[in-house]
Amino acid sequence: xxxxxxxxxxxxxxxxxxxxxxxxxxxxxxxxxxxxxxxxxxxxxxxxxxxxxxxxxxxxxxxxxxxxxxxxxxxxxxxxxxxxxxxxxxxxxxxxxxxxxxxxxxxxxxxxxxxxxxxxxxxxxxxxxxxxxxxxxxxxxxxxxxxxxxxxxxxxxxxxxxxxxxxxxxxxxxxxxxxxxxxxxxxxxxxxxxxxxxxxxxxxxxxxxxxxxxxxxxxxxxxxxxxxxxxxxxxxxxxxxxxxxxxxxxxxxxxxxxxxxxxxxxxxxxxxxxxxxxxxxxxxxxxxxxxxxxxxxxxxxxxxxxxxxxxxxxxxxxxxxxxxxxxxxxxxxxxxxxxxxxxxxxxxxxxxxxxxxxxxxxxxxxxxxxxxxxxxxxxxxxxxxxxxxxxxxxxxxxxxxxxxxxxxxxxxxxxxxxxxxxx
Numbered sequence: 494x495x496x497x498x499x500x501x502x503x504x505x506x507x508x509x510x511x512x513x514x515x516x517x518x519x520x521x522x523x524x525x526x527x528x529x530x531x532x533x534x535x536x537x538x539x540x541x542x543x544x545x546x547x548x549x550x551x552x553x554x555x556x557x558x559x560x561x562x563x564x565x566x567x568x569x570x571x572x573x574x575x576x577x578x579x580x581x582x583x584x585x586x587x588x589x590x591x592x593x594x595x596x597x598x599x600x601x602x603x604x605x606x607x608x609x610x611x612x613x614x615x616x617x618x619x620x621x622x623x624x625x626x627x628x629x630x631x632x633x634x635x636x637x638x639x640x641x642x643x644x645x646x647x648x649x650x651x652x653x654x655x656x657x658x659x660x661x662x663x664x665x666x667x668x669x670x671x672x673x674x675x676x677x678x679x680x681x682x683x684x685x686x687x688x689x690x691x692x693x694x695x696x697x698x699x700x701x702x703x704x705x706x707x708x709x710x711x712x713x714x715x716x717x718x719x720x721x722x723x724x725x726x727x728x729x730x731x732x733x734x735x736x737x738x739x740x741x742x743x744x745x746x747x748x749x750x751x752x753x754x755x756x757x758x759x760x761x762x763x764x765x766x767x768x769x770x771x772x773x774x775x776x777x778x779x780x781x782x783x784x785x786x787x788x789x790x791x792x793x794x795x796x797x798x799x800x801x802x803x804x805x806x807x808x809x810x811x812x813x814x815x816x817x818x819x820x821x822x823x824x825x826x827x828x829x830x831x832x833x834x835x836x837x838x839x840x841x842x843x844x845x846x847x848x849x850x851x852x853x854x855x856x857x858x859x860x861x862x863x864x865x866x867x868x869x870x871x872x873x874x875x876x877x878x879x880x881x882x883x884x885x886x887x888x889x890x891x892x893x894x895x896x897x898x899x900x901x902x903x904x905x906x907x908x909x910x911x912x913x914x915x916x
Contacts, residue, residue, distance in 0.1 A: 499561050502568065503579045510576075517580040524584050525591075528554040544602040551595035556585040618849050623758075623915050624801040625654060631724050631757075632660045632706075632732040635716075635747065639734040640694045642909055643762040645781050647732065648700025649809040658706040660698060661723060662690045663716035663747070717750040725756045732760045743893040743900065752893040753886065758915040760802075763903055783812045783878035789868050790818055790883075792839040798915045799883030800843045804850035812878070814847055816840045817857040817871060819864035832860055865901040873907045881911045 507513050529550035536546035564581040567573035573581070605613075619625040630647060634640040640660075647658055691708045698706045711719045724731050733751065735744040743749055744761070752759050788803045790796035800816060807814045818840045820832035840856040847854045861867040872880055882902060884895040894900075895912065903910055 496561065499565050499582065502565070502575075503582050504575050505579070507576045507579050508583060513576050513580065516576075517583055520580055521584050521587055524556070524588065525554055528588075542603070544599055548596060548599040548603060551592055551599050554595070555589045555592035557589055560585045614849070618846075622801055623798045624650075624805055627654070627729045628656060629728045630656055630658045630730045630732055631720075631728045632658055632734075633663055633720050633751065634660070634690075634694055634734050635663050635745075636734070639764065641697050641734075642764050642781060643732050643734040643760075644694070644697035645700055646762065646806065646911065648697070648702075649806050651700075651702045652809040653805050655703050656701065657704055658698060658701060659709060659723070659728075660691075660694050660706050661709045661711055661720060662694055663711040663720050664690075717747045717754075720751050721754055721756070724751075728757050730760055731755050731757050732762065734762050734764075743895075743903075749893040752914070758913070761912040761914075762909065763912070764909040765907070782810050783807075784810075785875065785877045786812050786814045786879045786881060787868070787872050787875070787877040788814060788816050788843075788881045788883075789864075790816055790839060790843050792818075792842070793883070795883035795885050795913070795915060797843065797846065797883070799881045799911075799913050800847050801850065802911070802913055803879075803881045804847035804852035804854075806879075806881075807847075807852040808850055812853075813855065814852050815855045815857060815875070815877070816843050816847065817859065817868065819859045819861050819867050821864055822860050822862050833858055865898040865905075868902060869905045869907070877908050879909055879911065880906050881913065883913050883915070886914050 508517060529547070532550035532553050533546045536549050541549070561582060564573060564578050564585075568575070568578045627650070632640070632643055632647065634643070644660075647656060650656055688710070691710055695706070695708055709723070711723075713719050731751070733744070733748060735748055743752070744763075752761065783806065786803045786807055788796075788799050790800060800814075803814045806812065818836040820836050822832075836858040837856075840858055844854045844856050857871070859867060859871075868880070871877075880902065882899060884899050887894045887896060895914065899912065903912065
């Protein structure tokens with residue numbers, strides 16, 4: 494409505510007057526000259542190329558809202574005549590119509606620099622990357638001593654991209670107490686334990702860059718349902734720190750339910766139980782920084798996500814990434830006719846993607862009858878600090894199941910294992 498009313502006040506017949514048209518042409522020329530010369534000189538001082546200077550002038554030459562607003566106020570105050578007002582509006586319209594063809598012409602002459610090409614490549618990589626899309630993370634812990642590693646991994650991820658973390662300490666309600674006994678000693682002791690656990694969880698999360706993490710305590714007879722309800726609140730990743738394995742379930746009934754029903758991708762961090770001498774207490778907190786990361790790949794989308802995670806961690810910690818592919822010998826698959834050649838193509842493709850994130854990458858191609866045992870052996874002999882596996886959740890009742898090979902690696906790996914299920 495404002496621009497329509499501003500246009501109604503323009504007297505086009507006045508612009509047909511030769512004197513008014515001459516003044517309008519002079520004003521338009523001075524306006525364009527000032528913009529182009531000012532932008533050209535400023536860009537020249539900054540070391541920008543000739544055609545880029547002209548493109549900046551073409552873009553800055555377009556006038557619009559501010560000029561018309563000032564002209565409208567000047568007309569209402571009597572500072573500008575109808576003729577001068579019409580000239581100012583005409584200049585705004587003419588320069589706005591000039592901008593698109595001038596920009597197309599000048600930008601067609603601009604040669605893309607190396608930094609600009611790299612920026613566009615990184616934008617395209619981030620658009621197709623799983624790990625670069627992670628912004629909100631829910632970290633769940635059922636044991637205050639199993640939070641150090643997941644928290645530090647998230648801290649290293651936050652060095653490369655902004656991450657908001659909500660940390661939850663989930664523990665089943667040990668005692669069912671009526672509301673009128675809420676001040677009983679057992680209940681007070683239970684809540685005091687939860688408060689200490691949250692304090693313990695908050696220490697390693699200080700490594701996070703950006704906003705401070707939100708800490709929540711869940712004490713419920715069925716903590717899994719409360720965690721799943723929280724996870725449904727638009728999180729891109731659910732992180733679990735687990736140190737125990739069960740014979741009937743992968744990590745236990747509560748963790749398996751969370752993994753099985755999670756509405757978002759999950760990242761499970763399993764650290765081998767620390768070797769502590771008899772009578773000693775486990776350390777409250779230790780700084781962990783991986784130096785060598787091993788990533789098995791079979792060329793699937795899940796493997797690609799694991800490689801991305803390893804590359805981002807390696808960029809933050811300056812670690813070395815080794816991408817390994819082990820072709821299973823004795824298989825009847827048709828595609829296994831040239832196992833080494835196919836494996837080399839897979840690791841080369843994954844290595845190229847990891848290098849785009851800035852990681853230092855090595856590749857290994859092997860053949861073996863039991864790939865999971867070969868991976869464990871390579872991890873042990875190579876002194877690797879971290880093993881990252883990409884896998885998909887299999888539909889096996891309520892139990893979290895990622896395949897026998899993954900379970901074997903979780904059980905036998907000599908180093909911490911990160912299992913990423915992005916689907």
